Amino acid sequence: MERLPVIAIIGRPNVGKSTLFNRLVGKKLALVDDRPGVTRDRREGDAHLFGLDFRVIDTAGYEDEDPKSLPGRMRQQTERAIAEADAALFLFDARAGLTPLDEEIARWLRGTETPVVLVGNKAEGNAGEAGLYESYGLGLGDPVALSAEHGEGMADLFARLQPYVEREAGAEADGEPEEGGPLKLAIVGRPNAGKSTLINKMLDDDRLITGPEAGITRDSIAVPWEWQGRPVELIDTAGMRKRARVKDKLEKLSVADGLRAVDFAEVVVLLLDATKGLELQDLKIADHVISEGRAIIVAINKWDVAEDRKGLFEGIETALGEGLAQVRGVPLVSISAVTGKGIDHLIETAFATREAWSRRVPTGELNRWFRDAIERNPPPAPKGRRIKLRYMTQARTRPPSFVLFGTRVDHLPKSYERYLLNGIRNELGFGAVPVRLTVRAPKNPYQDGSDGR
Structure with missing residues (x-):
């Protein structure tokens, strides 16, 4: 039988280690009580987290005691568990903030060879925000915010544990960075800007219904695609008109669906109609994309039929600089969804933009x-x-x-x-x-x- 990767949970007493252990193993194997020190021996179980299988160890609360005392012997068991683990989850109480014992545990963990994932527990709502920010000073990297009791934040925990579990399980690493998966690219804009036409041209297929009537697209449609051997997930959205003009209930639902699609995108292309230029509604859409923290590119469509191209391009560039002062220098490209001109440049810009959006500075x-x-x-x-x-x-x-x-x-x-x-x-x-x-x-x-x- 193959050895499962081992993940140990460590932290001072009563930060929720046993609650997290029970959630990971899917059973109430560990006793949970508000009193500190309930767990004394190491408890182990098989954990399952969104397809990750590993062995999890619930350790006793780490206390600074004489090794001969009961708390001291409990700490020795914890230290052995960390030494044997492939990674450690260091739990602290995000609501209560850091204590001197948390800082002592962090100093000790920094001196071990075991990789450490910092976890702020009891972070439901905004209750743990101050404690999470404070924890950056521990020198253990970004904290995962979760609530072991309510199951919040488990997807983030999965993302942080995945490299350690899959590496130890012998999964083949493809060498791709986090941003090496499919580029999630949403196309947004006012009705009839040519969003569906653009995606059809990319796919070289009439995959989406198009026509002169505004509002044909109602649902946000995600379509897999490959550009020069690189995977892309194209997301077409409903046209977004001024709120005052949206009367029909179905259109309201379609626009809301399009706004939600922005949340799932990495890069958003705001498509403009070259025959209409930049309008206030376009700036409102762009502002929503930026406020959601998504990278944005502005593409001027119908460039093949545009008049005074130089003046149009410079005018839009100036208006974007003034209207989106919080993000200056938004990439601006010209394309034709009908002829395909400029599409390669658009996608190349989207990949480069995602790279900047995913950048981490040491x-x-x-x-x-x-x-x-x-x-x-x-x-x-x-x-x-x-x-x-x-x-x-x-x-x-x-x-x-x-x-x-x-x-x-x-x-x-x-x-x-x-x-x-x-x-x-x-x-x-x-x-x-x-x-x-x-x-x-x-x-x-x-x-x-x-x-x-």
């Missing part, structure tokens, strides 16, 4: 840039009291999201945040993809004085 490189940025332009000192910016970490990709830690950051002007965001985009290779920045004060910041000076 913490060292990020903070070298960060130190240079604040040296070039130090943060202000409102009422003579310094805002001290400490460090920055990339919380996630897709969209790229960063967390800035410092003291008195609640007084940091939005203009300074924009300065940092623009620097991240322009100097760290993110281009025009949406980038997010959150500022956080550490729970126990270093003190330079009672007023932060």
Whole structure:
């Protein structure tokens, strides 16, 4: 019988280790109680998570005790379990935030050879947001936010465990990065911009119904495709008119379905009609795409019948720069869905845009840039009291999201945040993809004085 990969759960007492263990094995094998220290021996079970099969170990709560005492012997069992595991899940209570014991466990785990996945439990709703941001300071990478009791966040846990479980199970690695799967490309725009015609041309097949009537497409249709040997999932959506003009209930449902399709896309192509130019509704659609954190490309369709092409292109480019100030330099390409001209350039741009959207900056490189940025332009000192910016970490990709830690950051002007965001985009290779920045004060910041000076 083949050995299953082993995943050990570790954390201080009463953070929900046994609850997560029970959820992973699908049975209530471990006792769960509000009192700390219920689990004493290692408990093992076969876990199943969205097709991943592995052996999971529920360890006793890690406590700093004399090795001869009962808690000390329990800790020794935990240390043995971690040494034997292929990866460890380090659980902390996101609602309660970090404790000195959490920080001690993190220091110990950083010194082991076992890969560690940081997990913020009890993070249902927004209850654990502050604790999750605080946990970036542990130096164990991005936390997975979940609720073991309610089953929230298990898909994110699957994504983080998959590389360790499949590697140890002997699954063949194809060497592709996370963004190496099918490019999920949604085509959005106003009615009759040529979305279905464009997809039919890509497929070289009349796969979708087209015609001069606006509103033929009602459902968001996902169609698999391959471009130069690279997989693409094309998503056609219903035309999006101004809300005031959408009276029919079915059309309302179709537009809502199209908006939801944006959530499942990686890159969104906003298709314009060259004979109509850029309208306010187009900017509203683009703003929705950006607010959802999706990468966007603007494509001017019907280029083969456009008049004054140079003036049209420059006019749209200027209007996009003014109307989408939060993301400057959105890629703008011209195409013809009828002739196929420009489609290869569009797809090539989409893959490059996804690469930027998926980019992760190493913490060292990020903070070298960060130190240079604040040296070039130090943060202000409102009422003579310094805002001290400490460090920055990339919380996630897709969209790229960063967390800035410092003291008195609640007084940091939005203009300074924009300065940092623009620097991240322009100097760290993110281009025009949406980038997010959150500022956080550490729970126990270093003190330079009672007023932060």
